[in-house]
Amino acid sequence: xxKITQTQPGMFVQEKEAVxxxxxxxxxxxxYGLFWYKQPSSGExxxxxxxxxxxxxxxxxxxxxxxxxxxxxxxxLVISASQLGDSAMYFCAMSFLENTGFQKLVxxxxxxxxxxx
Amino acid sequence: xxxxxxxxxxxxxxxxxxxxxxxxQHLGHNAMYWYKQSAKKPLELMFVYSLxxxxxxxxxxSRFSPECPNSSHLFLHLHxxxxxxxxxxxxxxxxxxxxxxxxxxxxxxxxRLTVL
Numbered sequence: 001x002x003k004i005t006q007t008q009p010g011m012f013v014q015e016k017e018a019v020x021x022x023x024x025x026x027x028x029x030x031x032y033g034l035f036w037y038k039q040p041s042s043g044e045x046x047x048x049x050x051x052x053x054x055x056x057x058x059x060x061x062x063x064x065x066x067x068x069x070x071x072x073x074x075x076x077l078v079i080s081a082s083q084l085g086d087s088a089m090y091f092c093a094m095s096f097l098e099n100t101g102f103q104k105l106v107x108x109x110x111x112x113x114x115x116x117x
Numbered sequence: 118x119x120x121x122x123x124x125x126x127x128x129x130x131x132x133x134x135x136x137x138x139x140x141x142q143h144l145g146h147n148a149m150y151w152y153k154q155s156a157k158k159p160l161e162l163m164f165v166y167s168l169x170x171x172x173x174x175x176x177x178x179s180r181f182s183p184e185c186p187n188s189s190h191l192f193l194h195l196h197x198x199x200x201x202x203x204x205x206x207x208x209x210x211x212x213x214x215x216x217x218x219x220x221x222x223x224x225x226x227x228x229r230l231t232v233l
Contacts, residue, residue, distance in 0.1 A: 004159070033220070035221070037224075042226055043207075043229070044207075044225060044226040045207065045209070045222075047222075047223070050221065091160070095220055100172060102148075102167065102172055103220040104173075106159070107160040108159055109158065
C-alpha cells in the first residue's frame with residue numbers, strides 16, 4: 001500500500017537559514033508523483049512543488065527545491081533563505097493511479113516549521 | 118472570487134442538527150474532493166466527484182452525504198454527527214480525475230467543524 005512518512009513533527013530554523021523537511025514514501029508503482037503543500041494557520045493547503053517519478057532532475061520553484069532520491073524513496077523539501085512567513089505546517093503527498101482509474105493523493109502527517117527572527 | 122472557496126469557515130453543531138458545508142471552485146476544473154483533517158492524522162479522502170459523478174467513497178459513514186449539482190459546486194450534508202467528527206473539512210478541485218501523475222489539487226481554506 002502507498003504510504004508517506006514524515007518523521008519530523010516539528011522543526012525550528014532561524015530566518016535566512018536553509019532547512020530540510022524529510023519525506024519518505026512507499027510504493028510499488030513505477031509511475032507516481034510527489035507533492036509538497038504548505039498549510040498556514042488559515043487552513044488552506046498551498047501547492048509548493050511537484051516531482052514526477054520519471055523526472056531525472058530535482059524540481060525547483062523559487063526558494064523551494066525537492067531533493068528526490070528514488071532508490072531511497074525519499075523526497076525531501078529544501079527551503080533556502082527561510083522567511084518568517086514560512087512558518088506553517090508542511091505536508092508531503094504522493095499521487096498514484098488507483099484500480100478505479102483515477103489518481104489518488106495520499107498525505108503524510110506533516111511537519112510544523114517555525115521560523116524565528 | 119478566485120480559486121476554491123468554502124463556507125462556512127467555522128461551524129459548531131449539536132449531534133442532532135443537520136447542516137451543510139459548501140464548496141465552490143472558480144477554476145473550470147472537472148474533479149472535486151472532500152477531505153477530513155483531524156489532529157495529528159494524515160488528510161483522509163472522503164469523496165471524489167468527476168464531472169458531477171461520484172467516483173470514490175472511502176467507506177465514509179452515511180451521516181456524511183455529498184452532493185455535486187454541477188462541476189463548480191460541491192456540498193457535504195451533515196446529520197446526527199458524533200463528537201469524533203470534529204475536524205477541518207477541506208475541499209479541493211483538480212483539472213480532471215487524473216490521467217497522469219501530475220494532477221495538482223487546489224484546496225479551499227476549509228471549514229472548522231466542532232460537534233458538541
